[in-house]
Amino acid sequence: MKIDEKLIEEIAKLARLEIENKQEFINEMQKIVDYFELLNNVDTECIEPMYTPLESSASLRENGAVDFENVEGIRENFPEREGNYLKVPGIHK
Known part of the structure; x- marks a missing residue:
């Protein structure tokens, strides 16, 4: 997933945030998304789905x-x- 300025502006609008340094924010968000995309490379073919970590x-x-x-x-x-x-x-004045 590519993080761009349009996406950042939409996120900022929805969260009612004012982002001062958009390029730095884009770079940091892209690092986070790239890190989570590593999970797509994990082979989970033989693993049964878990609904809770507690047995x-x-x-x-x-x-x-x-x-x-x-x-x-x-x-x-x-x-x-x-x-x-x-x-x-x-609480009233």
Whole structure:
């Protein structure tokens, strides 16, 4: 795949980027693409596809509500409280 200025401009537009040195960016992107094109030369004919690198499936916990038992411990560590409520800085001006 050839990286050119038109492609870089389109990528910059989509990503809302402003690229100062386009030629340097083109050269670096071309090096990355060339490196990944090496994978096309790898013989994978006798290799079975993998969908995950892990052989066993993940064991999931049982789905259910669990009450948190140390609520007061959280409240004690909070700098400001008012009754059962935790006071945080306002976000509105």
